[in-house]
Amino acid sequence: MLCGSAQKKQFDRVRSFGFPLVYYQCERCGLVFQSTEESQAVDPVFYAETYRKVYQASAEPTAKDLWVQSQRAAHLLSLLRGQNIPDPQRVLDVGASAGVLLAAFQKALGSDVMGVEPGDAYRAYAESQGIPMMASLDALISANPQRFNLITMMHVLEHLPDPVKTLRMLRTQLLAEDGYLLLEVPNFYEHDSYELAHLVCYTPHTLRETLRQGGFRVLKVWRHGVPRSARLNLYLTILAQPQPDTNEIAPVKPERFVRLKRQAGMLYRRVVQKILPHQAWLPLPEDHEV
Numbered sequence: 001m002l003c004g005s006a007q008k009k010q011f012d013r014v015r016s017f018g019f020p021l022v023y024y025q026c027e028r029c030g031l032v033f034q035s036t037e038e039s040q041a042v043d044p045v046f047y048a049e050t051y052r053k054v055y056q057a058s059a060e061p062t063a064k065d066l067w068v069q070s071q072r073a074a075h076l077l078s079l080l081r082g083q084n085i086p087d088p089q090r091v092l093d094v095g096a097s098a099g100v101l102l103a104a105f106q107k108a109l110g111s112d113v114m115g116v117e118p119g120d121a122y123r124a125y126a127e128s129q130g131i132p133m134m135a136s137l138d139a140l141i142s143a144n145p146q147r148f149n150l151i152t153m154m155h156v157l158e159h160l161p162d163p164v165k166t167l168r169m170l171r172t173q174l175l176a177e178d179g180y181l182l183l184e185v186p187n188f189y190e191h192d193s194y195e196l197a198h199l200v201c202y203t204p205h206t207l208r209e210t211l212r213q214g215g216f217r218v219l220k221v222w223r224h225g226v227p228r229s230a231r232l233n234l235y236l237t238i239l240a241q242p243q244p245d246t247n248e249i250a251p252v253k254p255e256r257f258v259r260l261k262r263q264a265g266m267l268y269r270r271v272v273q274k275i276l277p278h279q280a281w282l283p284l285p286e287d288h289e290v
């Protein structure tokens with residue numbers, strides 16, 4: 001899934017939403033992932049129908065969902081402002097969910113926006129808010145749209161069966177040469193990360209390497225807990241630009257001691273939850289880890 005090696009060993013076994021999951025580790029690069037041959041979350045029908053129902057007992061956007069997305073949107077806009085990048089004229093959100101992030105770009109920066117969301121009810125909700133939406137990246141690419149200045153992908157990469165291929169597709173078909181990619185994933189070293197639909201568990205190292213293999217140069221990585229925690233770095237947000245010369249992508253640098261770092265991170269998490277419970281987990285409309 002990252003370096004191309006087929007050598008893997010079992011890393012962990014867990015249950016999620018009643019399904020048994022096996023996580024493997026690539027023996028060459030250290031990436032932790034589910035086997036795509038075994039996982040049910042690889043089937044596109046899973047996202048169109050089952051995903052939201054399994055995760056939240058409803059296929060419709062919930063109040064909690066909309067709240068989390070609006071908090072995330074405000075945070076991402078503030079991160080971008082801090083980087084002094086030009087206001088993006090055209091923004092594409094892949095995995096746009098209910099369209100909250102795109103609505104924020106529209107409102108704050110006057111951007112032209114487009115969303116891709118396979119979940120029918122979420123896409124319909126976004127459309128009802130005036131956000132143009134597509135059901136898949138393939139459908140969007142077939143429509144041959146003008147290139148985007150910013151592509152965002154919030155909590156999507158960890159769901160993809162071939163993340164490097166998707167990143168290359170975004171770079172070669174949809175992103176402007178001088179455009180930006182902003183994406184966020186759970187941080188394996190402080191977020192539980194094991195979930196039915198999480199095919200890859202990213203660390204700061206393997207996330208950078210994945211972006212690099214996808215043909216991007218990484219400008220910045222933030223570790224943070226917004227909007228769920230004031231103390232735990234549950235999430236990794238990364239800003240990148242297309243690498244001008246993709247003939248020169250160096251091989252994946254392996255990560256060592258992943259298990260040890262995971263154990264240290266989870267120990268830190270338990271300590272913080274014990275001594276600073278109200279900062280470890282900030283209140284939500286309805287408490288649930290996302």
Ligand SMILES: [Zn+2]
Binds near residue numbers: 027029
């Ligand atoms: Zn590997």
